[in-house]
Amino acid sequence: MTASSPAGVTARASETRRDDAAAARRFPLWLYLPAAVGAAVLALPLVALLVRLDWTQVPAAVASPAALQALTLSLATAAIATGVCIVLGVPLAMVIARSSKGIAAVLRTLTTLPLVLPPLVGGIALLALLGRNGLFGETLGVLGLRIPFTTAAVVIAQTFVALPFLVITVEGSLRTAGTRYETVAAGLGARRFTVFRRITLPLVAPGLIAGTVLCFARALGEFGATALFAGNSAGITRTMPLAIYTAFNGAGVSEDTAIALSLMLVLVAVAVLVLMRSWREDAPR
Amino acid sequence: MTGTNGGELDARVVAEVGDFRLDVEVAVAASEVLAVLGPNGSGKSTLLAAIAGHHPLTAGAVRIGERVLSRTPTIDTGAIDAGAAEVDLAERSVGLLGQHPLLFPHLTALENVAFGPRAQGMAKREARVAASDWLDRVGLTGLERRLPSALSGGQQQRVALARVLAAQPDVLLLDEPFAALDVQTAAAMRRLVAEQRSTLGIPTLLVTHDPLDAIVLADRAAILHTGRIVQQGPTAEVLGHPRTPFAAALAGVNLLTGVAIARDAVRVAGASGPIALRGTGEALRVGTPASVVFSPASVHARAAASADPSQSADNAWFGAVASLEPARGGVRIVTDEHPDLAIDVPSTAAVALDLSTGSRLAFHVAPADVSVRTHS
Numbered sequence: 001m002t003a004s005s006p007a008g009v010t011a012r013a014s015e016t017r018r019d020d021a022a023a024a025r026r027f028p029l030w031l032y033l034p035a036a037v038g039a040a041v042l043a044l045p046l047v048a049l050l051v052r053l054d055w056t057q058v059p060a061a062v063a064s065p066a067a068l069q070a071l072t073l074s075l076a077t078a079a080i081a082t083g084v085c086i087v088l089g090v091p092l093a094m095v096i097a098r099s100s101k102g103i104a105a106v107l108r109t110l111t112t113l114p115l116v117l118p119p120l121v122g123g124i125a126l127l128a129l130l131g132r133n134g135l136f137g138e139t140l141g142v143l144g145l146r147i148p149f150t151t152a153a154v155v156i157a158q159t160f161v162a163l164p165f166l167v168i169t170v171e172g173s174l175r176t177a178g179t180r181y182e183t184v185a186a187g188l189g190a191r192r193f194t195v196f197r198r199i200t201l202p203l204v205a206p207g208l209i210a211g212t213v214l215c216f217a218r219a220l221g222e223f224g225a226t227a228l229f230a231g232n233s234a235g236i237t238r239t240m241p242l243a244i245y246t247a248f249n250g251a252g253v254s255e256d257t258a259i260a261l262s263l264m265l266v267l268v269a270v271a272v273l274v275l276m277r278s279w280r281e282d283a284p285r
Numbered sequence: 286m287t288g289t290n291g292g293e294l295d296a297r298v299v300a301e302v303g304d305f306r307l308d309v310e311v312a313v314a315a316s317e318v319l320a321v322l323g324p325n326g327s328g329k330s331t332l333l334a335a336i337a338g339h340h341p342l343t344a345g346a347v348r349i350g351e352r353v354l355s356r357t358p359t360i361d362t363g364a365i366d367a368g369a370a371e372v373d374l375a376e377r378s379v380g381l382l383g384q385h386p387l388l389f390p391h392l393t394a395l396e397n398v399a400f401g402p403r404a405q406g407m408a409k410r411e412a413r414v415a416a417s418d419w420l421d422r423v424g425l426t427g428l429e430r431r432l433p434s435a436l437s438g439g440q441q442q443r444v445a446l447a448r449v450l451a452a453q454p455d456v457l458l459l460d461e462p463f464a465a466l467d468v469q470t471a472a473a474m475r476r477l478v479a480e481q482r483s484t485l486g487i488p489t490l491l492v493t494h495d496p497l498d499a500i501v502l503a504d505r506a507a508i509l510h511t512g513r514i515v516q517q518g519p520t521a522e523v524l525g526h527p528r529t530p531f532a533a534a535l536a537g538v539n540l541l542t543g544v545a546i547a548r549d550a551v552r553v554a555g556a557s558g559p560i561a562l563r564g565t566g567e568a569l570r571v572g573t574p575a576s577v578v579f580s581p582a583s584v585h586a587r588a589a590a591s592a593d594p595s596q597s598a599d600n601a602w603f604g605a606v607a608s609l610e611p612a613r614g615g616v617r618i619v620t621d622e623h624p625d626l627a628i629d630v631p632s633t634a635a636v637a638l639d640l641s642t643g644s645r646l647a648f649h650v651a652p653a654d655v656s657v658r659t660h661s
Binding site: 190 | 377380401452
């Protein structure tokens with residue numbers, strides 16, 4: 001740790017900014033073209049969504065009992081799934097961060113897998129595990145527990161797809177924080193849990209918050225695994241993404257309802273990202 | 286940390302890092318400061334890590350008074366219960382202050398210092414009072430609520446000192462605690478540690494490569510070289526009359542060996558003929574091996590008279606400048622004739638002498654500045 005006054009930090013930050021500006025002047029100008037196309041690819045569909053929207057329909061579509069029910073279910077299940085992810089993910093991240101290189105690599109690969117897997121495959125995998133004829137499903141059936149096509153299934157599907165986001169973010173923070181402060185704390189007489197509570201957790205707090213937000217956003221948008229594993233029954237498993245899908249394909253329902261619902265989801269997502277940005281000190285400019 | 290059953294630190298440490306093997310034994314009495322001097326790679330940090338419990342012992346035992354912190358089963362202690370033991374970090378009661386303050390970045394100065402007492406079960410308010418008291422003792426009153434990032438490097442190291450002392454360790458380990466500070470801050474910090482050591486009453490082990498740390502703080506000094514202690518004794522003795530060229534280089538003095546030609550004089554060989562050096566110290570026996578020690582700065586240099594350079598009186602010799610290096614407050618001269626002998630002259634003298642490589646100079650050192658002793 002080098003000694004740095006706040007003034008020094010500020011000076012260094014402005015120096016970096018100046019360096020960045022200088023670098024921007026040096027790079028080839030034609031790079032601006034693909035960059036602009038890339039930005040357009042990301043932004044135009046959302047712009048089209050707003051343009052295409054029949055704003056007079058929005059209040060009715062958003063305030064409809066079906067939409068509110070879906071939104072409530074989405075927020076509730078995503079919140080529970082996020083809670084589960086924190087309880088399971090933080091310890092998992094700690095184990096990975098403090099494991100030897102080989103074990104950490106294996107665990108990290110396993111953790112990342114749901115991230116790159118198509119969510120539909122995740123849904124099938126969950127059915128294979130917990131479905132009526134699944135690995136654990138039969139035993140659970142004997143006990144009178146049926147998980148697929150329940151609200152619990154929604155939470156499980158969301159947890160499955162969102163957990164990697166939390167684990168990877170927190171693990172990165174843990175590794176950046178290192179173990180030096182923990183060693184110092186132990187040397188001052190702090191027991192393991194005290195070290196965890198007063199040193200480790202506060203040091204990874206920014207990462208934990210970022211991971212939680214990402215995790216929540218992913219759970220909120222989860223569709224594929226939920227559709228297969230939990231189904232699409234109104235009030236029980238029909239979350240916002242499934243409601244949008246239903247509205248879009250449904251007989252007699254206008255596409256506008258789907259678009260209005262989508263808008264709601266976009267707004268929630270933007271709110272989540274803004275929240276995360278304000279929490280992150282090193283937010284990109 | 287218990288902070289109650291203090292006593293002498295007694296460490297017999299054999300530890301391995303790759304191919305490197307550290308094999309030393311140190312004992313530090315309560316209230317005593319032992320400085321372990323050695324360059325990078327001599328095993329200083331491994332020694333501290335083994336005592337602190339960060340590095341496993343290959344063999345040996347670490348004790349504070351009657352309390353065993355680490356012990357391997359292979360060591361023959363003579364005790365009946367000589368089984369292996371390793372006390373957990375949180376229970377060792379060993380305070381470590383390193384080169385970097387490593388203050389917890391999310392806690393204020395006060396909270397950092399209060400951390401140890403709090404972790405050991407002191408009530409919050411009581412711990413804060415104690416912490417505030419310690420911050421006062423290190424001269425940081427008024428900065429209690431600053432975060433580490435809002436403190437200067439020197440202030441951070443003071444907080445770190447307060448933090449380690451507030452935890453009431455049974456042993457204090459100092460690992461180059463002044464190395465990362467600028468000269469003036471380091472001097473102030475050294476003074477602070479010197480003040481505290483007398484009131485603590487616990488053994489302190491200081492490892493450093495700077496002899497100044499040892500001179501200011503330590504009662505005894507040990508020279509560590511490639512994993513072994515090559516010399517140990519009172520600081521003045523070890524630095525004042527080092528026994529090996531290595532220890533001499535570390536202490537920043539010239540060590541020459543030769544043969545006694547009188548009770549107080551030694552003849553030292555040189556490329557352009559021997560030098561006779563008269564000094565003070567042990568009474569020598571003529572004809573036996575003897576050594577002389579003197580500081581490079583105690584040598585006076587003047588331009589050599591061209592006449593008769595071969596004949597020289599006691600404590601005087603001639604040489605042609607082989608190399609010139611910057612030295613503290615002046616220039617270090619090494620001559621072709623005596624490459625293992627350094628001469629420091631002040632900048633003003635260097636300018637007056639118009640020094641350059643090849644200049645012929647006459648050197649003289651006063652007998653009062655030369656220490657002689659029998660070489661074993």
